[in-house]
Amino acid sequence: MATTEAVNLYDYIRNVPDFPKPGILFRDITPLLREPRAFRHAIERFVAELRPRKVEVIAAAEARGFLFAAPIALELEVGLVPIRKAGKLPCKTLSHTYQLEYGTDTLEMHADAIQPGNRVVVVDDVLATGGTVHACCQLVEKAGGIVVGCAFLIELAALKGRERIAQYHPISLLRFE
Numbered sequence: 545m546a547t548t549e550a551v552n553l554y555d556y557i558r559n560v561p562d563f564p565k566p567g568i569l570f571r572d573i574t575p576l577l578r579e580p581r582a583f584r585h586a587i588e589r590f591v592a593e594l595r596p597r598k599v600e601v602i603a604a605a606e607a608r609g610f611l612f613a614a615p616i617a618l619e620l621e622v623g624l625v626p627i628r629k630a631g632k633l634p635c636k637t638l639s640h641t642y643q644l645e646y647g648t649d650t651l652e653m654h655a656d657a658i659q660p661g662n663r664v665v666v667v668d669d670v671l672a673t674g675g676t677v678h679a680c681c682q683l684v685e686k687a688g689g690i691v692v693g694c695a696f697l698i699e700l701a702a703l704k705g706r707e708r709i710a711q712y713h714p715i716s717l718l719r720f721e
Contacts, residue, residue: 551585553718557698571698571720573669577611586717587612590667590695591619593715597692600663603627603653605680609668612697616667625657625664627680638686642679651679653687660688671696671716674705681712 556576563570576582590612603625604613610626617624630639630650637652658664666680671694681691691712699706699716706714 549581551582553582553586553589553697556582557718571670571700573608573697576697586697587615587619589717590616590715594665594693594695595620597665598663599665599692601625601658601665601689603658603664603666603680603684603689605651605666605668605676606632608670612669612695613667616665616695623657625653627651627653627666627683638683640679640683640686642675642682644675649676649679651676651683653683655687658684658687658689662689663692664689665693665695666691666712667695669697671699671705671709671714672703674703674708677705677712677714678709681709 556579558572558575560570560572599620599622601623602613602617604610606628613624630652633652633654636655638655639650639652641648641650664684666677668677677694684691694709694712694714696716699719701719701721
């Protein structure tokens with residue numbers, strides 16, 4: 545999968561003001577996904593960062609996390625575990641309910657997806673407040689997995705999600721203040 549030329553990934557993130565509501569600046573990743581050279585470069589950077597962690601499983605947060613997790617897992621030659629919202633998986637699941645600003649949400653994964661002692665990296669597209677990825681990490685730990693990292697394309701630094709998940713050694717390819 546190796547490419548030889550560097551790509552400025554920031555060039556492939558589109559800023560969309562006032563989406564999904566007024567006052568929000570949305571960081572749109574679809575231009576990066578549309579450009580194979582940029583997408584490939586992002587995956588190569590993730591793999592270079594994660595390979596030394598001796599990862600055995602990639603766990604991905606629904607749904608955009610799946611877009612990055614699948615090619616990362618293939619390149620690392622490890623398994624991929626989807627973490628989904630409640631009720632979306634067909635077999636026996638483990639679940640974790642966590643607090644949102646205005647209520648709760650529940651994430652699930654198949655109970656047999658991660659074996660005790662598996663070295664797991666949790667992947668998502670954006671690190672904002674860290675609530676969802678923290679819940680994913682707790683779900684992995686409930687299964688007996690060891691979270692050896694969290695990986696994100698984009699980090700929204702002002703929302704301080706990195707502080708919430710610091711114990712999981714997060715990496716992000718792009719950082720916006």
